[in-house]
Amino acid sequence: MIILNGQSLTLEKMKAILFDKEEVTSCKDAMQRVVGSRAAVENIVLDGEVVYGITTGFGKFSDVLIPVEETEILQKHLIHSHACGVGEAFSEVIGRAMLVLRANALLKGFSGVRPVIIERLMEYVNEGIHPVVPQQGSLGASGDLAPLSHLALTLLGEGEVFYQGEKVHTSVVLAKKGIVPLELKAKEGLALINGTQAMTAVGVVAYLEAEKLAFQAESIAALTFEGLEGIVDALDEDVHLVRGYPEQVEVAARIRTLLHGSKLVTRQGQKRVQDAYSLRCIPQVHGASWQVLGYVKEKLEIEMNAATDNPLIFGDGEKVISGGNFHGQPIAFAMDFLKLGMAELANISERRIERLVNPQLNDLPPFLSAKPGLQSGAMIMQYCAASLVSENKTLAHPASVDSIPSSANQEDHVSMGTIGARHAHQIIANVRRVLAIEWMCAMQAVEYRGVHLAAPLMQKWHHEGRGIVPSIIEDRIFSKDIEALTEWMQYRGSVLCGT
Template structure:
């Protein structure tokens, strides 16, 4: 059971809640804050004060005063009219993360909701009822209005939900489980949709997958180094300490550890004086990607605990201010940075694939073919990798540099952060496939070396992967191999974290 406070949610806790389906509860201190801020909202309604979003219209309609008897109806109209999302739904795990993050923001006590709203979100999360939320339609400022409106629809018993891996109407699942829809009161609709939780939820899921992929990329690169008799001297600690980037230093340390007892890697001058950049510069390139991921992680953990709706009830209820915390620019920039970091892991991987299959660049059979000429071997796998890398380049164009005014120019600069987060997820999927192709090619290259000379770590990985993709003894439909191995990479966890902190210790592969 994880207790939410609105201030302390970590990415690892999000992982436990989203992936492991751990149950949640709200901290007693947060309950008190929720109740206090709600009292402020009800006092405003009773006293007839004019406060944006409580008794006014929204966006360009902010100057339209809403009568007391209509403030509840205003919230229902808001949710239904703003539920304009289109396209394929977000993955179910992103929907779950979105609910969690929205709840964590609301219980900070700045939003003026009733406990009923927080309790409803808690129930949905614990019962694993996840809103079906279309991916497209958010500008990433004024919050993720369209996606979060589809989330809010479910709280009031409308829209559709994922439940036990199928899609149902919310009404049918609520009836089945005895859950009552909530009736939104003053400010609650706006509090639910004014926020950055769509882009942040997708961003968190991106990060949790990217972290795994980045570690896997190092393992796969190590196999390629063995398959090409790469020069291990380029990973000497002194080189990387001389430059000083911690991430670069750590990548070199991990590669050295993985290959510590390998007899397939070489030293400079044995076979060649130096390797191509795609081998020699693995720590520099992968390390730079890790820098981008570290930046993203920091921003996501801040945003996961941020108050991002508008207006906010501040200073113990004494101050209510309309501001702009819903603007997604911090996450938009982070997602664009993440896109570049992931794309570069795939880009350098594709260059290593080329070195594995091109007979002009190695001493292996052309295209790793069992019968060169009669059989094409891995020739077209490199084409596929190149296509995916090229697609990544178009997706990596920053979404955050674009802005289109909305709401009659009241909302005249927007972040497009949700587009950036979605594109990052697409790049991530493409990159995993590129790495799967490199892994297939690296293992095939190793078939032409002495497998007994592999390091103990890479040998363990090799044996695991050979259960997924057999040796290429003749041409077959390689698409099936790529997809099967891609799925295995997504579901497996072989990362640096499996090793004890003692760098001399032996680790195994957990997969």
Template sequence: MVVLTGNSLTLEDIKRVVMEHESVTLCDIQRKKIELNRQTVEEMLNEKRVMYGINTGFGKFSDVLIEEDDLEELQLNLIHSHACGVGEPFDEKISKVMVLLRANALAQGYSGVRPELIQQLIDILNVGIAPVIPQQGSLGASGDLAPLSHLALVLLGEGEVFYQGKRMHTLDAFQQVGLIPISLKAKEGLALINGTQAMTAVGVITYLEMEKLLYQSELTAAMTMEGLHGIMDAFDADVHRVRGHQEQMEVAKRIREILRDSELTTAQGEMRVQDAYTIRCIPQVLGACWQTLHYAKEKLTIEINAVTDNPLIFSDDNKVISGGNFHGEPIAFTMDFLKLGIAETANISERRIERLVNPQLNDLPAFLSPKPGLESGAMIMQYSAASLVSENKTLAHPASVDSIPSSANQEDHVSMGTIAARHALSMLQNTRRVIAIELICAMQAVEYRGIEKMAEKTRLFYEKARYIVPSITKDRIFSIDIENLADWLKESQESDVTNLKGEVRVYE
């Protein structure tokens, strides 16, 4: 059971809830603080205090006062008018993370909502309902207005959801699970949509998947080293110790551990004096990629426990303050930075693919083909990898350097953080396919070298991956291999590549 306090949620907690279906509950202490915070809002309304978004319009309409009898309609109109998302919906996991993060942010007790509203979010999560939320339409300030409005619709029994693998109207799902739509009170609509939970949810999923993929890229690179008789001296601990980057030292240590019993790697001067950079500099490059991931973890951990609402209600001091915590710049920068690590993981992998298939760079059969000339082997797999890497380079352009004014120039600087996060996730998916292609080529290469000479860890990786993709004995439709292996890498538990999950397409 994950208990929401508003300030103690971890990335591991999110994984347990969204991927392992652990239940969520609201902390009793926080429930009391939330009730007090709501009471403060009610008292201020009775005092006729002017409060943005509570008894005024929104954005450029902030100077328009709203009559008391219209306050609930104001919140409903807000959700309906702001539900302008377009495009394909987010993956169900991302939608569920958004629900969890919104509940956690409101649980801090600075947003002036009722506990019932937060409980509705938790109930939706616990029964396995995921809102259908279009991916496009957010500027990343004032928060993720459009995506979160589609989330808010579900609380009201409107919009669409995913439930038990089917897309349906929200009321149909509610009837199946016994949930009842709620009505919004003053402030509650704004509290639901003023935040960074869309970009942060995409960022969290990207982080969790990238962490796993980096471990897998190291294991794949180690197998490539065996296929190319890579030189182990460049991974000596002293080499990396004297530079001092912790992540670089850790990558080198893991490669040494993976290949410690390999009979296929070589020593300096045994076959050649040194390897090309894509082999020799694996720790330096992937170590830097790990640095971008660690930075992302630090900032995401802060943001998943952040109050990103506006205005904020401080009950102890009887204050209502309009601020800008909804601005997504910290996450926009974070995701743009992480994109560099994702891009370079693919970039160096594609160059190793080239070294595996190019007969001018190795002594393996040309393009790893069983019958070079008659059969093309892995020739066009390298093309696909190159295409994915090039696409990543265009997506790596920082979204955060762009801004378009909105709401009649009242909201005149925005973060584009959700675009940055979406691009990072798209790049991750491209990179996973590049790693899959390298793994296919590396497996073929070690077969020529002798799999009985492989290290124990790479041999186990080879055997499990061979269950997904058979050896290349003749040309076939390699697209199926690439997608199968990429799916397997995605569904494997952490770096435990021995765990086979998901469906595998077979050859007819």
């Protein structure tokens, strides 16, 4: 059971909630803050104070006063009108992440919602009731208004949810579970949708996948290193210590561990003096991607515990301030940075694939074919990898440099952070497939050299791969093999060979 308090949620805890299906509960002290914040909102309504989103309209309508008797209707209209998401739905795991992040943000006690709102969000998590949220339609400032409105709809018994592997109308699931739909009170609709929880949810899932993939990339690169009889001197610790980047030093150390005991690696001058950069610079390039991951992790863990709605209520109502914490610029930058770091793992992987299949660059059979000419072998696998890395270059264009004014120019600068997060997740999926192709080619190359000569950990890694796809003894439909390795890497594979 993970305890949410609005302050201490980590990516490790999110991993347990999202992928191990850990349940969540709230901290008692945090709930006390929520009660105090809610009392402040009720006093504002009773006193007829003019406070944005509580007794006024929204966006350009912020100067329109709302009668006290209509403040609850205002919240329902808000959710209905803002549920403008379009396109394919986010995955179920991202919907689950949105529920957790929204509950955690509200538990900070600055949003003015009733405890029942947070309890219902956590109940959905624990019961496996996950909102169906369209991916497109958020500008990433004023928060993720459209996506979060679709989440909020499900609390009202409207919209759709994923439940037990199926997409169904929310009312059907609530009736089955005996759960009564909520009716939103003053401020609650705004508190549910004014935040960055869609882009952050996508970012969390993307980061967790990226971290695992970065470890797997090292095992795959190490196997390629053996297949091409790489010069191990370039991995010497002294080389990397004098550069000074800890991540580079750590990658080199892990690759050395993976290659320990190998009879396939070579030394300087034994077969050649230097390797191509795609082998020699693995620690430098992969290490730089780990630097990106470190930056992204730091920003996500701040945002996961941030109050991002508007207005915010301080000191039990002594201060109610309209600010801009809903602006997604920090996450937009982080997601654009993540795109670059992960795209480069695919770029260098594709160059290693080329060195594995190109007979002008190695002494292996052309395209690793069992019968060159009669059979094409891995020729078109390299085409596929090249296509994926080219697509990544388009997706890597920064979303955060774009902005389009909205709400009659009241909201005149936006982050496009959700677009950046979606594209980062797409890039990661492409990177995984490129690495799967490299893994297939590396296994084939090592078989030509002699698997028994590989490092013990690499023999295990080769055995793992061969348990998923067979050796290439004749041409077949390689698409199925690529997807099988990709699926294993995403859902079942270990992060590092030997662990």
